[in-house]
Amino acid sequence: MGLQEEMHSAVDNPPAPGFDLDQLIGKGHRHRVRSRVMLSAAGFLAVAMVIVGGYSLSGTTHRGGGGQANVPAAAPPLVVTHPSPADTTGDTARRLTEALSTLPAALHVDPSATFTYGGKQPGTAANDGYYYTSWRFDGVNVTIDVYPLGAIPTENGCAPGNRGDPSLSCDRTIDAHGTTYVVSNVDLGKPDQVTVVDAFRPDHTYVSISATTRGKLPAGFTNQLKNAAHAAGLTMEG
């Protein structure tokens, strides 16, 4: 038997794929949304740092030059705070897992669902990783990611220049819960519905919840996702 025949023979009767395309697409959706929002946040911070640096530089120059117009002194630097690193990743995962029982019943949280430490983000402290969990009910894939958050981004992630995928609606709400984005195609009558809720919360926590399905998401599901994203227990503080 030649090489070609042997190679074809070696891949005869492959097993069923070990991954789910729906989950893979849901992961892709979340990555797109997160990239866009986080890029907006990074862009805001970069602009802020330039402004702060500019003030700082101009203050120094004017002080040195003497007799100049009144200008602000160096603005306070942006302080990015992180949760205390005293907590271990295992304790945080357990605490977040316990909080799953407080989420709205409409989410049909799988009793066996647990949060897993997803790893450290580059350039952050040892415990500054994120936590994730997911489950499936009635053909709906639900995934929750919980991240530590330094500061709530103030730039509008739904603004024309910041929006990534125009085929998704983008809604931004600022209230006592912080800044909440809802990105979805539910109201557009599309098949393969997806809704992503990103909550940048005052408790230094960024919660991202996504729901994807090949059909239609349950009615009113977006509000339930928002309630879950604002759940007090899903926090990186404590």
Added chain:
Amino acid sequence: MDDSGFREYVGSRLDPLRRTAYLMCGDWHTADDIVSTALLKLYRDWRRISRMEHLDAYARRAVINAWLDERRRPWRRERSVEALPPRAVPAGDGAVDDRLAVLRHLDALPARRRAVIVLRYYCDLSVEETAEVMECSPGTVKSQTTRALETLRASMADVSDLV
């Protein structure tokens, strides 16, 4: 975004991509990891990628790159297990042995040469098409192919039937 185009493409290409990945790594679980990584990359940029003329070449390249990235991961160098794996028992008709043999021979090749052999002799790509997937010159493909076949000839019993 309407995912129907992506789903349709994956539906028609998933099987050959998985088989190609399997020939690269020799393990179906790893092959699925590689293909899912490649598909995720495709999905993220599907709006742009779907308009490409050589979409299949791009998908194959994504699989190859995912495999090469996987090879670089430190945990691939060493793996501890609780118990020794069971000894292989020869199959009666020798078919399983043949399958394992070709994978063992491919495993002896450096990653890029193995990729070239799989693309040329399993995917049936030309030198130029292989060069496009591997993002190298046709001359490099030719030299990699020659060296890979020399290695295989040295290890495979039936030299005359090699290609």
